[in-house]
Amino acid sequence: MCRWLAEQGAASVVGMDISERMLEMAAERTHEGVTYIHASAEKAAFEPGSFDLVVSSLMLHYVEDVLPLFQKIYTWLTDGGSYVFSMEHPVATSGQGLVEPLWDRNGAGEPVAWRLAHYKDEGRRVSTWFVDGVVKYHRSMETVINSLIDGGFRISRVLEPACV
Numbered sequence: 001m002c003r004w005l006a007e008q009g010a011a012s013v014v015g016m017d018i019s020e021r022m023l024e025m026a027a028e029r030t031h032e033g034v035t036y037i038h039a040s041a042e043k044a045a046f047e048p049g050s051f052d053l054v055v056s057s058l059m060l061h062y063v064e065d066v067l068p069l070f071q072k073i074y075t076w077l078t079d080g081g082s083y084v085f086s087m088e089h090p091v092a093t094s095g096q097g098l099v100e101p102l103w104d105r106n107g108a109g110e111p112v113a114w115r116l117a118h119y120k121d122e123g124r125r126v127s128t129w130f131v132d133g134v135v136k137y138h139r140s141m142e143t144v145i146n147s148l149i150d151g152g153f154r155i156s157r158v159l160e161p162a163c164v
């Protein structure tokens with residue numbers, strides 16, 4: 001994403017990740033136009049109005065409390081700036097580590113219903129994603145949307161890509 005933004009002509013691009021290894025791999029593939037910094041989004045600090053665009057790709061579900069982060073991101077943006085993010089859908093995170101199996105299947109083994117019994121139980125989820133013990137935070141769609149609004153944002157578009 002950072003490389004692509006630089007190629008599109010962004011005046012400057014800053015890439016941030018909490019993982020040094022991810023940054024190393026990104027830097028190995030990047031020749032110019034991007035500055036990478038090692039920080040957690042929650043602890044990062046930038047001057048107000050530093051960016052026209054903030055993008056976070058599949059990171060928010062690792063953040064325990066999104067409202068303070070949204071409030072910070074809002075200040076980092078210029079007037080009329082945009083925050084574009086993706087996150088693991090709450091339907092997906094709700095049962096992780098709590099419900100096994102996550103699908104109800106019919107006699108032929110076909111998935112017929114996804115179990116959502118814990119949808120309203122917001123909080124920590126521990127699951128396996130390549131390795132055991134991956135910690136994510138589940139929150140309902142209303143919490144995400146209301147946190148954006150409380151953080152100062154106006155929502156212009158919500159997309160729900162599906163692979164089922």
Ligand SMILES: C[S@@+](CC[C@H](N)C(=O)[O-])C[C@H]1O[C@@H](n2cnc3c(N)ncnc32)[C@H](O)[C@@H]1O
Pocket residue numbers: 016017018019022039040041042056057058059062063
């Ligand atoms: C699922 S990966 C997505 C990687 C990449 N953004 C993409 O879309 O392909 C999640 C990334 O978020 C980073 N991450 C997780 N928690 C973070 C945090 N609190 N602050 C900054 N980065 C974080 C991880 O190190 C990892 O690189």
